[in-house]
Amino acid sequence: QHVDSKWVSSSSEIIAFRNALLNPVTANLFQYFVSLKGDLLENGVLFWQEVQKYKDLCHSHCDDATVQKKITAIIDCFINSAIPPALQIDIPPQQAKKILEHRKELGPYIFREAQMTIFALLFKFWPKFCKFQSDLASGKILLPLERKKGKTMQKKRG
Numbered sequence: 219q220h221v222d223s224k225w226v227s228s229s230s231e232i233i234a235f236r237n238a239l240l241n242p243v244t245a246n247l248f249q250y251f252v253s254l255k256g257d258l259l260e261n262g263v264l265f266w267q268e269v270q271k272y273k274d275l276c277h278s279h280c281d282d283a284t285v286q287k288k289i290t291a292i293i294d295c296f297i298n299s300a301i302p303p304a305l306q307i308d309i310p311p312q313q314a315k316k317i318l319e320h321r322k323e324l325g326p327y328i329f330r331e332a333q334m335t336i337f338a339l340l341f342k343f344w345p346k347f348c349k350f351q352s353d354l355a356s357g358k359i360l361l362p363l364e365r366k367k368g369k370t371m372q373k374k375r376g
Contacts, residue, residue: 259308
């Protein structure tokens with residue numbers, strides 16, 4: 219579909235991408251695929267998955283201390299990491315600041331904006347990944363990725 223000459227995604231494509239991120243095998247392949255495209259993209263996949271786990275935790279009505287530990291773990295890993303850069307995912311600094319300011323609020327929506335930002339960013343790579351995957355037999359997908367990553371690492375070293 220074209221609207222103002224921009225490609226618009228159908229809801230079925232969005233749902234397919236969401237389901238892929240929830241599938242451990244597909245998510246790992248996609249994470250590896252996007253790791254070749256940018257430094258923080260593979261962290262984005264992990265962040266999206268961890269936020270989903272966090273939301274499931276909230277909806278399971280577990281105790282507040284457990285929910286707070288999960289919030290802290292996500293923040294320490296992706297938003298305010300001890301390992302530079304502090305922001306380990308590709309979100310605007312003001313979104314990260316907002317999360318830090320609201321870190322004591324235990325509802326399922328503390329990471330909502332950041333998760334949506336990451337989803338939109340990663341979704342841009344979904345059609346390329348689907349094409350790549352369809353161009354290769356599913357059992358052979360890792361070999362070309364390994365070669366490509368090897369070439370990328372050689373370029374970085376050389």
